[in-house]
Amino acid sequence: MDYNETYPLVSILIPTYNRPEYFRLALNSALAQTYPNIEIIIGDDSTDNKTQKLIEETYLPLYENLTYIRNQPALGQFENSLMLFDQAKGEYINFLMDDDLFYPEKIQKMMNFFIADKNEELTLVTSFRKFIDKEGIDLAGGPLNMKIYETDKIVSGIDLGNHILTSCHNYIGEPTTALFRKKTLTIPFGTLDGRIYNCSVDLATWIYLLSKGNAAYIAEPLSCFRLHAGQQYHTKLVEGVEDLTHLVTTSKKYGFLQYKQDRQQSLQKVFNWIINALMHQYHQAGEKGKVERLEQCLQVVQKELDLISF
Incomplete structure (x- = not known):
């Protein structure tokens, strides 16, 4: 069997802006993935050259699957994400925000569901995620971070979307949390019905994807969402x-x-x-x-x- 059939290419997309230390941790967590067929594309909107220097001196010489794009002039968060999506060659997409973290087996465990999905009924796979503070210390669970299910489960996208909409709660998680099939997203990331979202870009995309098929939920934490004062x-x-x-x-x-x-x-x-x-x-x-x-x-x-x- 062809390698790319066994392990379809996954694109990890990292938009970054003036956070070289957090970015370094995020990138390291992407590079530590156990899944064997990954490309990592970075879109750098920074106003200084700290991230560029870090990438060019420490990472680019060592990793052939790493692509670095310095946006000059800066694109802004929305356009930067669209640019990265357009650059992606993978069949599957996972954004990684530059202040968040992946667990090492995140992509592998999520791709296991897609690889088993012979009829392409799945549109996204998500998981429970942990909240961490600015120092990377785990934060206690609460109403903003609740498990949908106690065990791994495949659910109707419409049912899960209704659950999100009737509670007005993002049970899927931030862009870092979910892995999705690229060809299913036929509208720009962060939009719905022709409207560009300014805050809930993830929910706009999740609702669109959920309207197209089923979702898989993994009950164990596979990523970390960092809470800190610098977030928009x-x-x-x-x-x-x-x-x-x-x-x-x-x-x-x-x-x-x-x-x-x-x-x-x-x-x-x-x-x-x-x-x-x-x-x-x-x-x-x-x-x-x-x-x-x-x-x-x-x-x-x-x-x-x-x-x-x-």
């Missing part, structure tokens, strides 16, 4: 609410929330998110523009809820 989501509350509003109000056309009760539950969750965000803005004397954007989301969701009640 700390300052993207309004963008996150706008993304969530669009996600829930758009998802029906992708086969989700077909039952009135599910749709109502999902919309009510978003409604509560918006109210909490507005209260936060009022308390912080937030910018008028942000308050208006949240009020627009509230109007959209309220209109949907009113339609359901008739």
Whole structure:
């Protein structure tokens, strides 16, 4: 049997920006994968040459499967991710954010599901992941990091998507967490229904992929999501609410929330998110523009809820 049939090529894509120390740890975790057929592509948006120097002096001379791209000028996180996706030669894609980590057997254990999937019914494989702090120390589990299932399981993409949408919780995880089949993603990563997401780029893509087939869940942790002060989501509350509003109000056309009760539950969750965000803005004397954007989301969701009640 052909080597590439036995071990299809997996592309690990690492967008990075001014985090050479975290990036080095992330890259090392990609290079430590036990799966034998991997390419690693790095898109560097940094404003200095620290990451470039690290790559060119320490890694490029040693690893033939490593491609380094210095973006000049910088592309921005969204365009950088799209560029990496376009550069990927692998049949399968796994993003690795430059402050996260892979466990050594992550790709192998996930690819085992795809290799066994002869009818190509799977669109993505995800797993439980651990949260770590800025020093790499494990953080206690909590409501943001719960197991979906206690054992490995293959589930309907529609069922899992409905579970995500009715709870407004990303049970699949961040871009680092999931491995997916490249050809299934026929729209740009981080978009849904023609809209570019500004915060929940992962959820936009997961919902699209879940609409196309099944998902596999691995109950053991296979990656680490690092929480630290430098992450953008700390300052993207309004963008996150706008993304969530669009996600829930758009998802029906992708086969989700077909039952009135599910749709109502999902919309009510978003409604509560918006109210909490507005209260936060009022308390912080937030910018008028942000308050208006949240009020627009509230109007959209309220209109949907009113339609359901008739």
